[in-house]
Amino acid sequence: MEEAKPSRKMFLEIVQELRSLIRNENIRTGEKLPSERVLAERLGAGRSTIREALRSLELLGLIETRRGEGTFLSDYRQHQLVDVLAAFIMQEPKSMEDVRQTMQIHEKDAVARASADCEVRQLPLWDSLTAAVSSDLPVRREDVIREILVAAGNRLSLKIWYLLNAYAKTPYAGNADAKERSAILEMIRAIQNGDGNGAREAYVRWAALVSEQRGN
Structure with a gap:
C-alpha cells in the first residue's frame, strides 16, 4: 500500500543508501535487488521515493527492471x-x-x-x-x-x-x-x-x- 504522504527524504540520498546496500550485501551483476516494499522499510523512505531512486539508477544503466520479475543489478561495464x-x-x-x-x-x-x-x-x-x-x-x-x-x-x-x-x-x-x-x-x-x-x-x-x- 502506498504511503499517504510522500517522503520528504531527498531521493538522491536514497540513491546513495541503495548503492551502499548493494555494496554491503555483495549483490552481484545479474542478481535481484530487494522489492520496493522491502527497500522502503529498510531505508525508512516512502515507496514513491524508492521508485524515483530506482528510476535514476536505471537511467544510468546501473540496474534494469524486468516486467513481472523485479529489478536486477546491471553490468555497467557494458555501457561504452x-x-x-x-x-x-x-x-x-x-x-x-x-x-x-x-x-x-x-x-x-x-x-x-x-x-x-x-x-x-x-x-x-x-x-x-x-x-x-x-x-x-x-x-x-x-x-x-x-x-x-x-x-x-x-x-x-x-x-x-x-x-x-x-x-x-x-x-x-x-x-x-x-x-x-x-x-x-x-x-x-x-x-x-x-x-x-x-x-x-x-x-x-x-x-x-x-x-x-x-x-x-
Whole structure:
C-alpha cells in the first residue's frame, strides 16, 4: 500500500543508501535487488521515493527492471558511452566555457522536458526540493540540477552531463545562497505549473548567479 504522504527524504540520498546496500550485501551483476516494499522499510523512505531512486539508477544503466520479475543489478561495464565521450574529450580538448555551455544545453532541455511531462510534474520530488530550498539547511547546487536531470528521464543526456560535469570540475560545487534559492524556487514552481518558458527563464537566472559566484 502506498504511503499517504510522500517522503520528504531527498531521493538522491536514497540513491546513495541503495548503492551502499548493494555494496554491503555483495549483490552481484545479474542478481535481484530487494522489492520496493522491502527497500522502503529498510531505508525508512516512502515507496514513491524508492521508485524515483530506482528510476535514476536505471537511467544510468546501473540496474534494469524486468516486467513481472523485479529489478536486477546491471553490468555497467557494458555501457561504452562514458568511455567514448572521455576519449573524445581527451583527443579534442575544449575550453571550460565550451563544456559549460554544452552542460547548459542539457540542463535547459531537462527543465523543458520536466515542465512538459504531466507525470514528471506530479513527482513528490518537487515538494521535497521546495521544502529543502525553503529551509535554513544547506542546499547543494549540484543536487538540485542533478535531481532535475534525473526526473527529465533522458538517459543519454544524463550520462553526457555526468561526464561533462566531472571534466568541468563540478561547476555546481558549493551551496546555493539566498538569491539562488529564490531563482530555484521560481523554477520549481514553473515546472510544477507546466510553464516551460518561466522555468527556463528562472533556470537561466540561477545559472547566471552560479556563474557570478564562480567569478566567471
